[in-house]
Amino acid sequence: MSLTITPLRPEDRSDWEALFRAYAAFYATDARAAEAEVWRWIHDPAEPYWADIARDAESGAPLGLVQYSELHRSLSGAKTIYLSDLFTPPEARGRGVGRALIDHVRTFARAGGYASLRWLTHEGNAAARALYDSYAPTSGFILYSIAP
Secondary structure, eight states: OOEEEEEOOGGGHHHHHHHHHHHHHHTTOOOGGGHHHHHHHHHOTTSOEEEEEEEETTTOOEEEEEEEEEEEETTTTEEEEEEEEEEOOGGGTTTTHHHHHHHHHHHHHHHTTOSOEEEOOOTTOHHHHHHHHTTOOOOOOOOOOOOO
């Protein structure tokens, strides 16, 4: 399959919303209240936050979304890229879209001189973990998240 990956543009808003909402639904979350702020981050040059969309090269149909940001690592004194969101709709899975999006962000990180690329996934997300395990073993860290 041939695909293109490009930064999100203002005219991509409806495709982004559909993918972002499907991603949130996958994790049983309603993120509509966050959409305006996330869209602002994506298009604010002062924000170290980026988003790209994968499309079928022939039809232009949206096949996936990746969003990522800069992360400071104090123990190494280095900046890394944190891949915060990666989503492909069910009909696009198993076609190399996820791998292409990860490799796209990996190229971005390498070109920017970042020390590494990091991401999290839910332990029960077996399909994604099969892909992620092809890159590296899990780190062994466990995420905790609390309200301030």
